[in-house]
Amino acid sequence: MERAAVLGIGLIGGSLALGLKERAGVEVYGYDRSEKTLHLAESAGVIHRGFTRMEEAVTKADYIFLAVPVGTAPDLLEALAELDLKPDCLISDVGSTKGRIMEQAAVFPRLREAFIGGHPMAGSHQSGVKAARSLLFENAYYILTPFPETPLSKVQRLSRLLVTATRAQLVIMNPEHHDRIVGAISHLPHILAAGLVNQVDRYNESNEWFHRLAAGGFRDLTRIAASDPVMWRDILLSNRESILGLMQDWIREMERVKEALEAEDSFSIQTFFEQAKISREQLPDRKIGILSPVWECYVDVADHPGVIGKVATLLGEEGISIANIGVMENREDGAGVLRLAFREERDYRRAKTVLARKGYTVIDLNE
Numbered sequence: 001m002e003r004a005a006v007l008g009i010g011l012i013g014g015s016l017a018l019g020l021k022e023r024a025g026v027e028v029y030g031y032d033r034s035e036k037t038l039h040l041a042e043s044a045g046v047i048h049r050g051f052t053r054m055e056e057a058v059t060k061a062d063y064i065f066l067a068v069p070v071g072t073a074p075d076l077l078e079a080l081a082e083l084d085l086k087p088d089c090l091i092s093d094v095g096s097t098k099g100r101i102m103e104q105a106a107v108f109p110r111l112r113e114a115f116i117g118g119h120p121m122a123g124s125h126q127s128g129v130k131a132a133r134s135l136l137f138e139n140a141y142y143i144l145t146p147f148p149e150t151p152l153s154k155v156q157r158l159s160r161l162l163v164t165a166t167r168a169q170l171v172i173m174n175p176e177h178h179d180r181i182v183g184a185i186s187h188l189p190h191i192l193a194a195g196l197v198n199q200v201d202r203y204n205e206s207n208e209w210f211h212r213l214a215a216g217g218f219r220d221l222t223r224i225a226a227s228d229p230v231m232w233r234d235i236l237l238s239n240r241e242s243i244l245g246l247m248q249d250w251i252r253e254m255e256r257v258k259e260a261l262e263a264e265d266s267f268s269i270q271t272f273f274e275q276a277k278i279s280r281e282q283l284p285d286r287k288i289g290i291l292s293p294v295w296e297c298y299v300d301v302a303d304h305p306g307v308i309g310k311v312a313t314l315l316g317e318e319g320i321s322i323a324n325i326g327v328m329e330n331r332e333d334g335a336g337v338l339r340l341a342f343r344e345e346r347d348y349r350r351a352k353t354v355l356a357r358k359g360y361t362v363i364d365l366n367e
């Protein structure tokens with residue numbers, strides 16, 4: 001039986017542990033600084049055994065997942081570099097930012113070989129093991145950020161385990177893209193929600209009707225302001241540059257609305273809301289997925305370091321947009337298979353031609 005060590009048994013670590021135990025049939029050891037948490041996790045069947053010393057949880061593990069706040073994860077990773085781990089042990093994390101942890105892993109040759117960054121794009125404003133759910137990540141995107149030279153076989157090994165455990169959809173991305181995109185659709189919204197709640201809170205000090213009248217709109221928009229402050233402090237500090245740029249754009253956007261209102265420019269005000277309405281209504285259903293691909297093909301690739309980057313670069317240079325790259329199950333002949341998805345039929349057809357021209361075997365799912 002394979003063993004996984006989950007470091008940090010909170011909402012995300014606990015949910016991952018449940019999936020690993022229940023669906024992937026893996027023995028799960030948990031490490032947490034809180035004895036109470038470990039006790040709770042053991043008695044609720046979230047983990048098989050819990051430890052307050054990290055060494056005891058990780059030494060014989062086949063997989064290690066860091067599920068602590070992103071400000072803490074680099075220290076744990078550094079501590080792991082000093083320990084005697086299984087030679088083929090794969091290490092991943094679930095942190096909401098990817099640049100910083102990848103930089104930290106890159107410092108240690110042993111970690112660079114074993115580490116593949118990860119981020120499940122599902123969660124909650126609740127925290128702690130009590131809120132853990134076995135199917136929290138079902139249908140959500142689960143982003144992986146391997147190093148360019150990470151062998152495809154390692155990415156596949158981790159992907160296989162995660163798909164079975166979480167039933168999420170895996171996507172490979174580079175850490176910088178991840179941090180900018182997730183900065184815009186998750187980090188900035190959390191800042192706005194908290195800012196709005198704090199602003200209204202100040203008004204409420206002199207008139208309690210502000211809180212009393214807070215109805216659907218305010219509640220819908222600010223649910224995430226109830227999230228864990230330590231987690232969000234760490235996320236902001238570790239994705240500082242992307243978030244500062246996004247905040248600047250947001251301030252500009254607000255300035256534009258403010259100017260339109262000052263000038264009583266009804267056309268601009270209406271356009272502002274019209275654009276948002278159209279875009280919001282077109283947001284894909286989460287069940288189908290944000291990147292909901294339509295045109296898909298599979299590409300046979302040799303398991304060489306950097307092969308994912310090579311394919312992505314080849315298509316990028318031709319101006320072809322890939323909506324999604326996934327790594328499929330290993331095949332018996334040892335070849336790897338990449339799943340490429342495109343939103344435009346034109347991109348998909350051109351990609352097939354470009355790849356075939358370069359000697360890749362393309363398996364077509366649409367024809």
Ligand SMILES: NC(=O)c1ccc[n+]([C@@H]2O[C@H](COP(=O)([O-])OP(=O)(O)OC[C@H]3O[C@@H](n4cnc5c(N)ncnc54)[C@H](O)[C@@H]3O)[C@@H](O)[C@H]2O)c1
Nearest residue numbers: 008009010011012032033068069070095096123124127128
């Ligand atoms: N909450 C979400 O919606 C969400 C979604 C996706 C990813 N994430 C990421 O997942 C990670 C965990 O978030 P969470 O929501 O599960 O938090 P959580 O507070 O529910 O759990 C964190 C756990 O880590 C433990 N911990 C903290 N510092 C530790 C240390 N130094 N040593 C050992 N244990 C320690 C805590 O005791 C706690 O049990 C974060 O990196 C976060 O960015 C969160």
Ligand SMILES: O=C(O)C(=O)C[C@]1(C(=O)O)C=C[C@@H](O)C=C1
Nearest residue numbers: 096120121122123124125186224
């Ligand atoms: O649903 C929520 O409460 C969340 O905040 C989940 C959410 C998000 O912003 O979408 C929060 C942080 C994560 O890194 C991923 C998901």
